[in-house]
Amino acid sequence: MLDPHRDYVLRTVEERGVRLVRLWFTDVLGNLKSFAISPAELENALEDGMTFDGSSIDGFSRIQEADVLAVPDPDTFELIPWSEPGAAEARVFCDIRHLDGQPFEGDPRQVLRRHVQAAHERGLTFYIAPDIEFFYFEQPTENGQRPKPLDQGSYFDLTTRDAAGNLRKETIRKLEQMSIPVEYSFHEDAPSQQEIDLRHTDALTMADSVMTFRLIVKEVAASQGVHATFMPKPLEGVQGSGMHLHMSLFRGDDNAFFDGDAQHQLSPIAKAFMAGLLRHAAEITAITNQSVNSYKRLVPGFEAPVHISWARNNRSGLIRVPIAKKSNPIATRIEYRSPDPGCNPYLAFSLLLAAGLRGIDEGYELPEEADANLFEMDDAALRKLGINQLPQSLSEALDTMERSELVHDSLGDHIFEWFLRNKRREWRDYKTHVSQFELDRYLGSM
C-alpha cells in the first residue's frame, strides 16, 4: 500500500470530522456487508486490517477457523453523501484475507482481482459499462403484497408529477458525489421501471460501483418512502430488469476490440472474446442470473435474450455489437445482454472475462452473425444454425455450471462448491412450494 494514499485518507477523516468509517465487502451472493469502526482504529485497519468473525457471512464459513481480516482499499475511500449533517461517515471497500495475509478464497472481490490480474499479464485492461434497470414500487405494507408501481409511464416517458424522475435525479446526484458518473437515465418500458447507464471504467472499480449503486438507489428511494428493487422480474407480463454489460479490452491506450480494416471493425481479439462468451455462456449463466426469478425474465417477448447468438443490431441475441458513433475506435465494444442486476458483479465480471480470455487463448472461431429474429424461428431452424438456448431454469443453469471446468477454475473450489450447494437448496425450496398458479389451475379441474 502506498503511503500517500493512507495519509490522504487519515487526514481527510480528521479534516472532515468523520465519526464512523464503514468497512464494506461483499458476500458470495452479492450482498453488501458492512461493519463500522471509529476513526481512531482506522490507521491500524489500513496497516493490518481488521479481524472479524466471517462464519455467519454467506459463503465465508469454513470448518477450521472463522476469523478473517478486512483490509481496506484506500483508493475506494469516500465520504457517504447521505450521512447526517455534523456526523460525517465514510466508506471504504475491503479485501478479505486470512489472518496470515493470504487472499481469502470466499471473497468475490479477490476473485475479480485475480482475473483482472490475469488480463493485465496479457497487457489487457477490461472495461465495463453497465445499463442497470430497476423498479420503483410503493413501500409494501405487508409481506407478500403484490408490488404497486408508482406510475404507468413507459419508455422515455416524461411523466407529469414524475415522482420517479425526481428520485432518479437525486440518485444521480448522489452517485456522482461518490465517483460514479452517469451516462444516461430514463424511464424504461414497464410501469415504474427505470434505467441508469453508468460510464465505463475498469472492471474492479465497476464492480464496486455496482455495489454502491444498488445501495444508493435503495437509500434514496427509502428516504422518500418508496421501495426500489433489482428483482429481475417483479411483474408478470411486462419487461423484467436486466443489467446489460458493455465490455471492451484495452491494450494501453488502444481499444483491442477495434480494427478499422476488419469486417464490422471488430478485431480478431474481439471476435475470439465473443466466441469465448458464446461457447461458455450457458456455463456462467447461474452466476449472471442467480435466482429462481431470473429465469422468468429470460423468456421470449420481453427484449431479454433467450438464444446464444450474436448480431450487430438485433436485440434478440445474447451479444449485440453496437454500431459505434462515427466509427470512434474507443467506443467499439460488445454488449452482453443476459445478466440481471441481482447478480454478484464481482463474480459475473470474473466469469465473463475468463470466458472471453479463454476464447482468445484457444483461438475460438466466432459463429455466423444471427441477424434474423430468432424468436420467430422454430427449434429445427435454430438447430440448423447451431444456435442453442440459455438455460431455462436455475436448476438447468446449476447443472450446466457444475459440469464447467472453466467456472470451477475461475471461482476456485471454495466459492464454486458453496454456491452450488446454496443454490441447489434455493431450487429445492422453490420446487416444493405450491404456488397460486397451481391452485388456480388444478384445484378445481383435478
Next chain:
Amino acid sequence: MAGDEATSARSIVVFADAVAPEVARALDLAGYSWKGVSSADEATDSEPTDGWAGAVIDCSADSEAAWAFARAVRKDDSGIGVLVLVGGAHLADLTLRDDMFDDFCLTPFHPTEFEARVRHLMWSSGVTTDVRADLVEYGDLSLNLETYQATIAHRPLDLTYMEYELLKFLAQNPGKVFTREILLSRVWGYEYYGGARTVDVHIRRLRAKLGEEYANLIATVRSVGYRFGQSRWGT
C-alpha cells in the same frame, strides 16, 4: 495582469518596462504566479505580505534601470533568487556583477530552458520546489495542499486520493494543455495498467463531482488532452 489569476501563495516579481509576451507566457504555462513591475518602488508597494518568491529581471531593454533594480533587490536583504535575462550582445554586462544575480538566461530564450532556470532558481533559494505553496486557488476552487482538502464555492469537495492528485496538478497549471500521457506520468507517476484511459475515467469522475456549474473548469481539448481553467492563448 495575466499572472494574477493563477494565484498561489507567493509570486515572482518580474522587472521590465513592459513584460515581454514570451516571458509572461512561459511563466503562465509553467503555472507560476507573477507580477510585472517597472520600478523598485512599485515592487515594494505591491509586495505580498509573505514576500516575493524570486525575481526575474529583464535587462534586454533598459539595462541601466534593470541593474539598478537588481541592486535594490540585493540590498533589501530578502535573500530571494535573481534571474536576469540578457541579450547575447550584452553578455559583457554580467562582468563584475556576479553578486547581483544567481543565474542568467540568454534572450531570445527557449521557453523550456527559461522554465528550467526559474524552477532551479526557486529550488536553490529554498522556495519549496516551486512557488506553488500550501494553497492553490482558481476562481471558486480552493485546494489546501497541507490538509488535502478541496472546496468549491466554500463547499467541501470530497475526492478520492487520485481525483485529488489529478485536480491538484491541473489547478496548479491553469491554462495549460496536457496530453493524457503527460497527466498519467505526472499524476500517477508510474507505468499504470489502465494506460491513458485511466485519465479519461478520472476526469469524468472529477467533472461529476464538480457538478454542472463547475464541470467546465476542466476542458477537453480535442485530440490533444485536457486543460484546466481558461486558455489565455486562444488555443
